[in-house]
Amino acid sequence: MKIARRVFLGVLALTLAACTTAAGRRQAAATPRTTVSVDNQALLDMTIYVISGSQRIRLGTARGLNTTELTIPPSVVFGVSTLRFQADPIGGSRTPVSETISVSEGDEVVLRIPPG
Structure with a gap:
């Protein structure tokens, strides 16, 4: 028993x-995926970060001369969020930051990194 x-x-x-x-x-x-499509036209690989307020979160690596799709974590995007993106070149010294972009859940942000 x-x-x-x-x-x-x-x-x-x-x-x-x-x-x-x-x-x-x-x-x-x-939950819809929110993504950033990185068109890296530069030769160097870039580490891509999303900046929300004072928080910086690593999204991944965008290879040089390639387009890479990275997912923005759902914890960063709720309602309409204002975000910036930072591209840190591997082996370089400049780290450009995008302008502020309004992003909603399910959006696809396109980030173009010019050559040189």
């Missing part, structure tokens, strides 16, 4: 865990 009860409780726990995981996936799929 005790073994049957333990088995039942184990199956119940696994079922609840599976339901929670499926609900989490549905919620994540419902």
Whole structure:
């Protein structure tokens, strides 16, 4: 009797865990991805950051002479957010920062880095 009860409780726990995981996936799929498409026309690879207020978050690396799509974390974009982007050249000294851009959930921001 005790073994049957333990088995039942184990199956119940696994079922609840599976339901929670499926609900989490549905919620994540419902949140639109906000992205930045970096058109890096420079030779150097760039580390791309998003700046929100005084917080700077690394998004990833944009290879030289390539276009790279990076995801902006949902914790940064809520409602209409004002963001800036910083491109830090790997092996370089200049770190240009974009103007302030208004971004909403699901937007795709295009960031062009000119050559030289």
